[in-house]
Amino acid sequence: MTTITDDQLPVVYTPTMYVPKHFQENDRKELLQFMREHSFALLVLTNEAGVPIATHLPIKLQVDADGTALLIGHISKANQLATLFGKQTPALAVFSGPHAYISSSWYDHVNVPTWNYLSVQVYGRTRVLTDEETLALLRTQVDKYETASACPVSIESMTEAYVRQQMKGLIAFELTIETMQGAAKLSQNRDDVNHAAIVKQLRQRDDVESHRVADEMEKRREGNSK
Template sequence: MNKYPPPHHQEQNPENIIKVIQHYPLGTLVTAKDDEAHITHIPLIYEADDSKYGKLVAHIDKFNPQVNHLINDSSATAVFHGPQTYISPSILSTTQLPTWNYIIVHVKGKIHLLKDRDQVRETLIRMTSFLEGDNPAYVLAENNPRMEAALDYIIGFEIEITSWEGKFKFSQDKAKRDKALAKAELIQSQQNSVRAFIDDLFDHHHQIITK
């Protein structure tokens, strides 16, 4: 009997799953209530704690309708999108069909709202510190007046992770040579396509604004 998703596309190594979340922290937050689904794209920062999987920390605009879904212990799903690309049979060493390779992580968990203003402030500082990296060019000060004003307009929350799964499809079932070629294509596609795409997108957007 065929299994779906194919086992060889399911990533089980927690370290690899965490790496995707950390390298691509702009997640897609999905919640549902009364048959209504809401989706928001926000940074979700992974933090280890004493639990089995750890947690995600985030904040959201208080005027976002999805806030109505964010109730303590309610369920949420976050999707993290890593690199992805079309794989043409023309690049492979054997006869294959066209396919799409991608790295995606699904995280499920329980919402915990941060009611305390100091907690939300500290979360913003930790998130900024993570995103700035090991050699930060910017440090968000605890007494930053802009942050203090922003606290009136955001809702801070955590997602207690209850399960996760990695969906890593990069031609694992193909011959060794083809796996290497598909890997090279995935890397090259990210390097070559982004600049042209962004330039075109920004130029078109600028034309619309200036008309």
């Protein structure tokens, strides 16, 4: 069986999300890694009346051997989204990264304030998972998020009867990725002087988000200069 690497995955960019050219994230590996690292996403589907329904949930990225990229997750059956999985209407998943307000007072010229951020949007069709697929998903999700726990639990530490009883209250799904777009708005359009001034001001704040945006700005500016 041939193994398909991340950089061989097809990525189609469509005009569904407004991203100026110099802020587009076109690197396949970066897009996939971003979704792995920011797995708590916003999932949106449209009901029969054309009303968008959204929910936040952890979503697992899976890349099959044939190169198919999937998003897998589960929600409560009481959630309005539960009845919409498996329809032909495309689903939208939004993955958000660090973001920060950029004051125009930081520039050496007159300009307007803005916002720096990173995000990825994914579109695709959904399918409802079987009970065995759902159990496998729960196992991998619990193992992933319990790694930092002092006393990690696992599906195996619970009785199968208990787990299957709990499964009756949820529905699991997979979303086959058809298109994905990335945005990395990090002041790439600023000259070195103003770029450095923005980074400096972000680092003077006492919030983690601003520091993470500054880290990304520096990393990408350094990478482009090599």
